[in-house]
Amino acid sequence: MRLTFPIGLVASILTAFSFTSKAEPLYWHLTKGERNIYVIGSVHVGTQSMYPLPHAITQALEHSDGLIVETDIRQTKGIHYPKQNVKTEEVLDSQQLKTLNKVTEQLGVNNQQYRNMSPWAAALSIQQLTMQQLGYDATQGVDSYLLSQATQQHIPVLGLESLQSQINLLTQQADQGKALLLSAITDWKKNRRVMQCLIKSWTSGDEKHLWTFAQSDPLSKSMQTELVEKRNAAWVKTLSTDDFYPKPQGTYVMVVGVLHLIGPNNVLNQLESRGFHVERLNKTTRVGCQF
Template sequence: MEPSIFMQQFVAPCGYLSKLRVMFTHTLSISLFAFMGIFYSGHAFAAKEDKPPFYKVTWQGQHAFLLGSIHVGKADFYPLANQIEQAFEQSDVLVVEADVAKADTMSLLQQFGSADEVLLTQAQAISAEFCQQAQQLCRGLEQFAPWLQAAQISLVRFGALGYSADEGVDARFVASRQNKPLLELESVAFQFELISSFSDNTQIQMLDEAINASDDEMLALISAWRDGDEAKLAAIMEYQAGESDELISKLLWQRNHSMSTTMLTYMEQHLTQQLFFIVGAGHLVGQQNIPDLLSQKGAVVTACWRQNCQ
């Protein structure tokens, strides 16, 4: 789960709850992976050698591109590989999971960010040791639901490792899109409502993982993404979800079905324009992934690292 499935999938609000999405991770955002022995090695190679999940989608004679993202990053991620950058430059419309700029953060926090005293007490017990070393952070978070606490703690921990949400793939492409229209597959409001519906046990599990995942576990997700190792990404996602059917079903599978349908709808609505989709990489791997679902709906999906997508 944390910080991959959860970390990779969601966008936390601004300030103490700034852009987060992931969990991939689970994504997207949906992750951690010491169990696979995938340890961070510094990745001295250039960004152009990275091979994140990248697909070409053909539907009713129209072409679009689909990039799997992680929602934190470093400046040395960019530019991405030439075929990704060229496909984006040639595209007419950018489509992301959620447009953060459209969100009414304060309203969403009031509606979905709180928790009852019993759950907050459980969260305090889980975070007590961590908060001895992060008192200011914890004071700012203590009245929020555990899932929001987990989101911000994950973001802060990634920040301590040198990774920023501002350098996340989707954020970077949104900022550099120039005059390209921006569409969203979901919305921040939808994501807040979804994750706030998780059971108390699932939210406590998220918080525990956010605090106790090792640095190596956190960095393994980034390593697997940069290597383009989709099998490892899938294994990471499934391992971290553990026995939580709620996480895997709500964060990934249900959303994969709805997002794949919306992608084809957008392609039908923009027949003269090339679309460039960015979703958390966790949505592109494992069971019921978006490329497979698109194929089942009749689209031709090409893995661009295995075949020529130009």
């Protein structure tokens, strides 16, 4: 079976000042010497109601020397997914397969088809279908939105990592991504509510609530290390290198997943330890939803 996935979905799994009383998503202004970086935390799916973004971000992008993203998803030449040599039904136990069956019934898809997929492929497809069922779209994710704006305005795009590296990270996990699949199907109904609360927390810039979400993630410590901590460290090293920037003393906008920007060892704290001045700009409100 040949499978393809929206490239933006892969990124989703693996934000002049405008001070108002309205809550805004988390965004910051970083400076080091003459270098300016406006940073906004992203959720990788969304709706049109999330826009426009804060004026400071859109203005900075318009006059920037580049947009910094996790990966430039436009660069698809030579991209490949590995062969699916392991079937989901070979790595899940009977109870887990019953859970998968319940989820596929709710999504209106063929259960046997998903049993025959490798776990990473089944996980990506279930994530995509769940987001669609909730009314969210990967093309409305903040990173995709800003990338589209940069393309229209002919602004250079700087990727912190390659798209192939993101694909490899997701598809080369133990048991062909069994943990990813279990994360997608365990407490599936609860996960739908959690996703809606995540979007509300992002829109309100509620950092404490977003961190609560991060701590509730069922992924193992080893996967958290691979998906977040190691990537944070690699990005910080890149962002601290003058050669990364077309104009080392220029102005840039950076958009990466919001969970990379909060909590211990986040990207901003590490950059601050390397001499960047970090200023948070957004107004925030607390949200009432629960994870």
